[in-house]
Amino acid sequence: MTLEQIYRQQFRFVWVSLARLGVPERDLPDAVQDVFVIVHRKLADFRHEARVETWLYGIALRVASGRRRSAAARRETLDMGDDDRRADSASSPAQITEQRERAAIAQAIVTSMPIEQRAVFVLFEVEGLSSAAVAERLELPIGTVYSRLRLARERFRREVDRLNAQDRFALTGDST
């Protein structure tokens, strides 16, 4: 299989995976390229008995993880949510914008997770894969999938609680 064949078959998969893992939209073309540059280098070593999606997802995880370390990437994602939140706080209810705002908040929480938890959480909770499929995609024992999922949920809940507390503070000045 050539690089171009893999690219043509898997472009969408890689794009969507990176987006779900929290790579900002603006950085996606570069991140997709990063993935396929690595594919290009490693293609000769690829064991064809493994699923190509599993291989690509592993690479995408590393690329997303590296990009998360970039302050630019974090800021990019959050700027959009901030923009909409601020603008809409004073405008009439707009469901589409509200939904986008919620998605931005949720994505920020997910992106703050360690990459191992993030991957499990995204695949299971967002993409709706079964736990067995998640285990296969990430080449993990199923017990590890469950434990990471539990930790990710706990983290998500904590962040939502914290946001709610901050909202209360912002509205009332009450820090309790």
Next chain:
Amino acid sequence: MRRWIEDDALPPERQLLEALSSRDVEPPDGCEETTFAALLARLDGPGGGGDDSGGGNGGPAAGGDPTGGGAPIGGGATAAGSAGLLKTIAPGLAVGMLAGAVFSGGAMLIAPPRGTPSTFGQADAPAAERSVPPTRAVGATGESSKTTDGEPVTQGASVRRLATGSNRSGAVGSQAEAGPATPQAPDASPANAADPGAAAVGRFVDAAAPTAAPREPNDAHAARRSQLAAERKQLERARQMLGRGQAAQALGVLTAAEQRFPRAYLYQEREALAIRALAKAGHRAQARSRARRFLKRFPNSPLAAPVQSYAR
């Protein structure tokens, strides 16, 4: 094990997860091709795939020989195509590097290359007119990333900003109010078709590097400053109205600004603000088509990211 959303997630968690799951993350039309062209350019570049940005973050998959020598890209036709592609890409890259856009303290400064007025105007030309895909190609986008890389923004602080909407104006608004340091990319509209490259450079020079400004009569200089100030004032007014939820009024101000200054220095800022105002006023279809036009025309604009969300 059941998904959290179907199990014991609390209502706020459920809402956030539903929003996240329904988020549109599909690649935009044409992106597959532009990204592939850029990928070929990287693989054919110095070292044949030696660019390790993003791939070099550890782990077995990220390793590899930085000197290249990777797998075959495709058939003979593809290889020939990529070689041809590079020939046309090179000048675009040079333009991007020469443009030398830098961000400083939230405001963008663009220092144009001396003696290259006719090429500088290509930096924000429509994608169809440039041979370089927007990714990694041109100064504005790439350079901005470099600068923000260095900022110590913590995730906790970022989440907090999302929650409270504190101490920053919106992405579009904040860039629109960047003031004298805000760039104005050359307007490629028919109205500006006769605008020579030198004039475009003059605008940038005025914004960023006064010492490099071409000579011009004092009255012309004063008129330019006066127009810039008036434009900025109108944008600020519209932005404040938007912040108060007066989207229709903001649109009125922006429409008046369009009539008064058809060839605006702050054209991109005004357009981005208008797109946002249209969306907030409930004119989603108009906002979408205008956002798409904006992105087609200014794919490397620093305002492209906020505008993008209205293009969907």
